[in-house]
Each structure stands twice: as structure tokens, then as C-alpha cells.
Amino acid sequence: MVSKKIKKALEGSSVIRAMFTEGKEMAKKYGAENVYDFSLGNPATPAPEAVKEAIKRILDEKDPMFVHGYMDNSGYEDVRQAVADNLNHRFDTHFDFHNIIMTVGAAGGLNIIFKTILDPGDEVLVFAPYFGEYNSYAANFDAKTVAVHPDPETFQPDLDDFAAKFTEKTKAVIINTPNNPTGVVYSDATLKAIADILKEKQKAYKKEIYLVSDEPYRELVYDGQKENFLTKYYENTIVGYSFSKSLSLPGERIGYVVVPNEVADADTVIAGINVSNRTLGFVNAPSLIQLAVAECLEEKTDVAYYDKNRTRLYEALTGYGYTCIKPEGAFYMWVKSPDEDEDRFVEQAKKYHLILVKGGAFCWPGYVRIAYCVSYDTIERSLPAFEKLAEEYQLSGK
Amino acid sequence: MVSKKIKKALEGSSVIRAMFTEGKEMAKKYGAENVYDFSLGNPATPAPEAVKEAIKRILDEKDPMFVHGYMDNSGYEDVRQAVADNLNHRFDTHFDFHNIIMTVGAAGGLNIIFKTILDPGDEVLVFAPYFGEYNSYAANFDAKTVAVHPDPETFQPDLDDFAAKFTEKTKAVIINTPNNPTGVVYSDATLKAIADILKEKQKAYKKEIYLVSDEPYRELVYDGQKENFLTKYYENTIVGYSFSKSLSLPGERIGYVVVPNEVADADTVIAGINVSNRTLGFVNAPSLIQLAVAECLEEKTDVAYYDKNRTRLYEALTGYGYTCIKPEGAFYMWVKSPDEDEDRFVEQAKKYHLILVKGGAFCWPGYVRIAYCVSYDTIERSLPAFEKLAEEYQLSGK
Numbered sequence: 054m055v056s057k058k059i060k061k062a063l064e065g066s067s068v069i070r071a072m073f074t075e076g077k078e079m080a081k082k083y084g085a086e087n088v089y090d091f092s093l094g095n096p097a098t099p100a101p102e103a104v105k106e107a108i109k110r111i112l113d114e115k116d117p118m119f120v121h122g123y124m125d126n127s128g129y130e131d132v133r134q135a136v137a138d139n140l141n142h143r144f145d146t147h148f149d150f151h152n153i154i155m156t157v158g159a160a161g162g163l164n165i166i167f168k169t170i171l172d173p174g175d176e177v178l179v180f181a182p183y184f185g186e187y188n189s190y191a192a193n194f195d196a197k198t199v200a201v202h203p204d205p206e207t208f209q210p211d212l213d214d215f216a217a218k219f220t221e222k223t224k225a226v227i228i229n230t231p232n233n234p235t236g237v238v239y240s241d242a243t244l245k246a247i248a249d250i251l252k253e254k255q256k257a258y259k260k261e262i263y264l265v266s267d268e269p270y271r272e273l274v275y276d277g278q279k280e281n282f283l284t285k286y287y288e289n290t291i292v293g294y295s296f297s298k299s300l301s302l303p304g305e306r307i308g309y310v311v312v313p314n315e316v317a318d319a320d321t322v323i324a325g326i327n328v329s330n331r332t333l334g335f336v337n338a339p340s341l342i343q344l345a346v347a348e349c350l351e352e353k354t355d356v357a358y359y360d361k362n363r364t365r366l367y368e369a370l371t372g373y374g375y376t377c378i379k380p381e382g383a384f385y386m387w388v389k390s391p392d393e394d395e396d397r398f399v400e401q402a403k404k405y406h407l408i409l410v411k412g413g414a415f416c417w418p419g420y421v422r423i424a425y426c427v428s429y430d431t432i433e434r435s436l437p438a439f440e441k442l443a444e445e446y447q448l449s450g451k
Numbered sequence: 452m453v454s455k456k457i458k459k460a461l462e463g464s465s466v467i468r469a470m471f472t473e474g475k476e477m478a479k480k481y482g483a484e485n486v487y488d489f490s491l492g493n494p495a496t497p498a499p500e501a502v503k504e505a506i507k508r509i510l511d512e513k514d515p516m517f518v519h520g521y522m523d524n525s526g527y528e529d530v531r532q533a534v535a536d537n538l539n540h541r542f543d544t545h546f547d548f549h550n551i552i553m554t555v556g557a558a559g560g561l562n563i564i565f566k567t568i569l570d571p572g573d574e575v576l577v578f579a580p581y582f583g584e585y586n587s588y589a590a591n592f593d594a595k596t597v598a599v600h601p602d603p604e605t606f607q608p609d610l611d612d613f614a615a616k617f618t619e620k621t622k623a624v625i626i627n628t629p630n631n632p633t634g635v636v637y638s639d640a641t642l643k644a645i646a647d648i649l650k651e652k653q654k655a656y657k658k659e660i661y662l663v664s665d666e667p668y669r670e671l672v673y674d675g676q677k678e679n680f681l682t683k684y685y686e687n688t689i690v691g692y693s694f695s696k697s698l699s700l701p702g703e704r705i706g707y708v709v710v711p712n713e714v715a716d717a718d719t720v721i722a723g724i725n726v727s728n729r730t731l732g733f734v735n736a737p738s739l740i741q742l743a744v745a746e747c748l749e750e751k752t753d754v755a756y757y758d759k760n761r762t763r764l765y766e767a768l769t770g771y772g773y774t775c776i777k778p779e780g781a782f783y784m785w786v787k788s789p790d791e792d793e794d795r796f797v798e799q800a801k802k803y804h805l806i807l808v809k810g811g812a813f814c815w816p817g818y819v820r821i822a823y824c825v826s827y828d829t830i831e832r833s834l835p836a837f838e839k840l841a842e843e844y845q846l847s848g849k
Binding site for chain 1: 456494510567570704720732733
């Protein structure tokens with residue numbers, strides 16, 4: 054009936070989406086104010102007013118044939134140049150429009166990158182824990198992901214394990230910093246070490262190995278850290294970006310891919326990504342929203358909003374006795390399950406109307422992810438529930 | 452470097468897109484008013500004013516967290532219900548929101564349908580000539596298209612050839628009426644006969660065979676014909692639709708898929724398409740434009756605009772001695788190449804600044820496609836060029 058792959062996918066479908074659906078049902082049953090849904094990475098701050106103003110201005114001032122019409126599969130040239138200029142002045146890069154392909158979000162971007170570089174049987178290294186959808190994206194092209202272990206204390210990558218996981222089949226490495234689900238930001242030292250290992254492995258295996266940087270949380274960093282951009286560490290780096298978090302537009306499916314000139318055979322890779330965008334069925338990133346984001350590139354993410362949640366939640370949870378990795382970026386907190394059975398812990402949490410996602414969904418059991426991209430009020434009101442849950446597990450609070 | 456599949460794709464990339472690019476370059480060189488670009492199916496009429504008004508109203512009245520946020524992978528329930536209601540009252544169907552999945556255009560829709568139903572090695576029958584991208588969409592899932600011949604006079608499908616092309620591996624049939632590139636509308640008799648053959652083949656091969664109806668031109672029919680909707684002919688019909696042509700929004704990538712309850716195991720197919728939408732990287736159809744089209748479902752395509760072009764062009768070209776299939780729908784005219792070498796004919800046409808697409812791009816050489824979705828003025832001004840080209844080939848005009 055349905056294809057074998059889809060049959061399998063239906064059996065093990067997205068845990069995050071399932072929790073999101075369950076959260077919505079609990080909200081109907083108990084009232085939204087009595088359910089603390091930490092399941093989904095849906096930004097908690099509205100899109101900046103500038104987005105609305107830009108859309109209205111574009112509709113009023115520009116020809117609808119241009120605004121809603123076909124353009125190059127890679128996007129409007131002016132939009133791509135605006136993105137290049139923005140990156141250049143922020144990160145001292147040297148891109149122009151031809152290095153930029155506008156995409157249907159980062160998920161669309163990663164898929165067209167993978168379609169371009171992966172052959173069946175290829176392996177893609179991923180630093181665990183990681184966004185489980187990467188497995189599906191690699192499987193779309195009959196490639197498979199290979200998990201690299203984290204340092205269990207810091208959740209920075211275990212570099213020895215990284216070096217050990219390369220094989221003849223390794224074609225790409227996915228990196229995601231600031232990280233979903235841990236909130237960890239990979240340090241400069243870590244990134245340099247990763248680049249060194251990659252360079253060495255390219256030589257050893259006599260072929261290109263791509264670093265694919267998934268950067269939806271690029272601007273979400275705390276404690277005065279600077280935003281980072283990874284193309285400076287390693288030549289064969291391809292970036293996938295999304296405006297979902299930075300401009301709070303997750304439903305709009307808008308992002309871009311960057312292929313620097315330093316990538317080997319960059320023009321062929323760019324042409325391949327352009328063709329993949331068309332043949333995989335995206336055709337082009339949605340047109341009106343392309344034009345709108347190009348006018349909002351200087352808009353700032355409301356980092357303070359999430360920082361307030363982060364600080365309150367981290368202090369409260371560690372106070373109750375939970376073991377948490379202190380987030381340095383993104384809007385996730387990675388908490389050790391006090392139950393040896395994390396499924397049971399997630400079920401217990403539900404009794405207190407806390408919707409958490411188990412670490413297994415990120416291919417790293419024994420933890421849960423808390424998406425604290427909710428209102429501060431929700432954080433405050435959820436704390437007694439976390440406290441009761443801690444008491445149930447006899448955690449020793451401060 | 453790049454994957455083997457992409458390397459191959461780059462070698463034989465879209466002829467239509469190449470002609471579009473060439474047309475733009477010629478326009479720069481000779482002036483847009485002196486180049487008659489009939490390459491691309493880009494609607495020639497602007498989106499209705501109602502689309503602009505709807506977008507502005509939605510931005511003013513609704514919460515940006517709702518307008519730009521994540522929703523179910525299948526789209527907003529209210530939008531899907533509005534689409535179902537619209538189809539029900541136009542075509543006497545009985546859908547509700549759960550039969551509708553909002554998609555990133557028809558190209559996105561076809562890909563998630565194919566991902567859901569096709570296994571590697573499966574065959575998909577397609578009525579030639581056809582939109583060449585179908586080959587890529589099937590290849591994305593390691594399936595292949597098998598061309599069914601047309602009746603060479605009417606360009607309705609050759610039903611004997613259709614029946615003869617089924618094998619054990621046939622999993623789906625793509626149908627596209629009104630047709631790109633011929634402009635032919637399949638008759639009620641043809642559709643009934645196709646359905647009968649499908650029913651017989653399902654029995655013979657003891658499995659489901661899906662009819663996948665690609666309907667971007669559904670509303671574009673001439674000469675008082677009624678719009679048709681294909682689910683009534685055959686139970687296992689899945690529809691892919693796009694608002695690209697009907698609302699002149701090709702850049703926005705917005706459409707939907709319909710899976711009727713009559714489809715075998717409909718709920719599994721719907722769930723599979725929903726998962727495919729997520730895992731292939733679409734995630735969901737763009738949010739704001741979903742909300743906007745739901746408010747514009749009663750808007751009418753400006754059929755008269757294209758009809759005027761059709762009539763003028765058909766009369767002029769047949770008058771000059773060209774052999775044309777008279778279009779009954781869509782905005783394409785299918786013209787017999789007066790040169791035995793259609794590539795040479797396309798090159799000759801370019802000398803007169805006429806940009807045509809060769810039949811080979813639609814897997815049916817010996818013809819060219821004229822996309823007459825241009826201004827009437829362009830039609831008028833192009834006629835002397837067509838006339839001179841006819842004279843060069845010594846066609847005998849009326």
C-alpha cells in the first residue's frame with residue numbers, strides 16, 4: 054500500500070510532534086493555563102513589527118507579478134545579495150549573491166544540500182545528542198547517520214570518538230551550534246579541533262568531506278558571547294540557515310544556504326543545490342517572504358526574553374536537585390532524567406502537566422529536553438510542578 | 452564531489468528553465484519589447500486584489516504568533532476545512548479537513564505523494580507529452596516513469612497503449628488535464644475509459660494502483676467547458692493542486708493534496724503524506740499564504756485574458772500554415788515542428804526573437820510548446836516573427 058520506507062517512518066514518527074499534539078490535547082482538557090508545554094521549539098516572541106511593515110510596504114509598492122511570480126530557483130538576486138552583504142559585514146566574509154541560495158527553511162536547505170552531496174551508502178557523522186530529523190534527511194538519499202558521542206560532563210563533542218568514527222564512506226559531518234537539544238555552544242577550541250580532524254581525514258581518505266553547519270540558533274547566544282559563523286574554520290563548510298527563530302517565522306519556511314567559494318568545485322555544488330531545490334519540489338523559497346526578510350536582516354532576536362527564562366529555570370531546577378547542562382545558546386535545557394527509565398520520567402512529568410521530550414528523540418537517552426521558548430509566566434507557574442516531581446524522585450534540593 | 456544523481460541531473464537540466472534564462476538574456480540585449488518569450492508557464496495576470504487585501508487584513512487582525520507560527524504539518528485545520536468546503540460545493544464531493552494536506556505548491560505535493568506510495572523499482576505511467584519534471588520526481592524515490600503514447604491527431608491518450616504499458620511494477624499513473632504542454636482537456640469518455648482500465652489492472656495485478664491527478668490548470672478551460680475534478684472516476688485517485696495559476700501565485704509555493712476517503716487505507720496514506728511533508732523538508736506549506744488563499748477560494752481566474760491570446764494566436768498560426776493542436780485548456784499551444792529537426796527549428800525561431808520550448812523537453816519530440824501566458828500585446832507583436840518563420844519553412848498559409 055504505502056512504501057516500505059513510509060511504513061517504517063509511520064511506526065517511529067516524530068516524538069517531538071507527538072508530545073506537541075499530546076500537549077494540545079491536555080490543554081483542551083485541563084485548560085491551557087494549567088499545562089506546561091515544553092515540547093516544541095516554537096519561538097515565544099512574535100515576529101518583529103518590521104516584518105509586518107515590510108510585507109505591507111512590498112504589497113503596496115511592488116508589482117504583484119514580481120512579488121508573487123517565479124524567479125530563479127535560487128531566489129531573487131537582490132535578496133541573495135542583501136543576505137551576502139549582511140553576512141559580510143557581520144562576519145568579515147566575502148560572499149556575493151551567487152554564494153547564497155534561498156531555501157524553504159533550514160529543513161529544505163539541509164535536504165537540498167544532502168541531495169547534492171550524498172550517494173547511497175554514504176555516512177554522515179552527527180554529534181549526539183542531535184535533532185532526530187537528521188536521520189530522516191540522510192535516509193531520504195539512502196545515506197545513514199553515525200552518532201559521535203559527547204563529553205558526558207560538558208556535552209561538547211568527544212573529539213577522540215569523532216576521529217574514530219570516520220570511515221571510507223564518510224561524506225559529511227553535521228554540526229549544530231548553538232545546539233538543539235543541549236543548549237551548548239561549541240567553543241572556539243572545539244571548532245578548531247574539529248576542523249583539524251576534518252582536514253586530516255580529507256587527506257587520509259583522499260576526498261572532500263563536507264562540514265554542514267545547521268545554524269537556526271546562530272543569534273541566540275547568552276552571557277555576552279559573540280555570534281559565530283563557521284565557514285572560517287574549514288574550507289569545505291556549507292551553511293544552512295533559517296529565519297524561524299531569529300525572526301520568529303517558523304511557519305513561513307524561509308532560510309538560506311551558503312556555499313563559500315572556498316568549497317571545492319563550489320560552482321558545481323551551487324548548481325547542484327539549485328537543481329535539487331527544483332527537482333525535490335521546493336522550486337524556490339516563498340517569494341513574498343523572501344522579499345520581506347531581505348528588509349529585516351538587521352532586526353535583532355529578543356535574546357533577553359529567553360535569557361530571563363533560562364536563568365530562572367536553571368536556578369530553580371538545579372535548586373530542586375535536578376542535574377542540568379547550563380544552556381549557553383538556543384532555547385533548550387538538557388536535564389538528566391532522575392529515573393533510570395526516561396520514558397517513565399516523561400510519563401510522571403505529565404501527571405504534573407509538564408510536557409517534556411525524552412532524550413531518546415535526540416538519539417541520547419537518559420536525559421529530557423525542556424524547550425523554554427514559552428512565556429515567563431509559564432516558567433513561573435511550572436516551577437511548583439517541577440518541584441513536586443523532584444520530591445517524588447527524592448532529589449536533594451539546595 | 453557531488454552525488455552521481457546530481458551530476459547526471461546537471462548534465463540534462465531543465466530545458467524550460469534554460470530557455471527562460473536565455474530569453475532574459477536576449478531581452479537585455481535586444482530590449483524586452485523585441486523578444487517574444489513563450490518559454491515559461493508564469494501567469495500573465497496579476498494575483499487578484501483580494502489576495503493583497505487578505506494578507507494585509509490577516510497581518511492587522513491576527514496574532515503574529517499564529518500567522519507565522521508552526522501548525523500541524525498538514526496545515527491549519529481551518530484552512531483545510533475551507534478548501535474541503537470549496538471543493539464540496541463546486542464538485543459535489545464530501546471532504547473534510549482531514550482529506551486535505553496543504554503543500555509547498557503542486558511540485559511539493561507530487562513529491563510527498565510519491566514518497567508515500569513509491570518503492571524503488573516501481574513504475575509510474577505518464578501520458579506523453581508531459582511535464583519533464585515528473586521524471587525527476589519519480590527518480591527522487593528510485594522509481595521510473597513509463598510514457599504512454601498519445602493519439603497523434605487529438606493528443607488524447609492512446610488507450611490501447613495505456614493498457615499495454617502496465618506491468619507488475621506499475622504503482623501509479625499521473626494524469627494532467629487540462630494538459631501541459633498540449634492544452635488538451637481529456638474528455639469524459641477518455642477519463643471513464645482510463646478508470647475502467649485502471650480497475651481492471653488493479654484486479655489483474657491484485658494491488659492498488661493510484662491515479663495521481665496533477666491539477667494546476669483545473670480552472671483554465673475554454674469554450675464554456677465545465678471545470679472537472681477527477682476523484683469521481685476512480686476510487687484510488689489522489690489530487691495535487693496548486694494556486695500558482697488560478698491565483699497567479701507561482702512564486703509563493705502554495706497548493707494542496709486531496710486524499711478522498713475512497714482511497715484504500717486512506718488514513719494510512721494521509722498519515723504517510725503528512726510525515727513525508729515533514730521529513731522531505733517542507734515541514735508545512737508557508738503559513739501566511741495558507742491563511743490568505745483560504746480567504747480567496749471564490750476568486751476567479753481571468754480565463755478571458757488567456758482565451759483572447761489563445762484565439763488570436765491559434766488563428767494566426769494556422770493561418771500562416773502551422774499545424775497546431777487547438778488548446779481547450781491551460782495556456783499552452785502545441786505546434787508541430789515544420790523542421791524535421793526540432794532543435795534546429797527552435798534555433799531558427801530564436802533568430803526572430805521567438806523563445807519556444809522543444810517537444811523533447813516534454814518527452815515528445817517533433818513539436819514545440821508555446822506558453823501564451825503573455826500580454827496580448829506580446830502576442831500581436833510576435834505575429835510578424837511567426838509569419839516570417841513560416842515563410843522560411845515555406846509553409847502554405849491560408
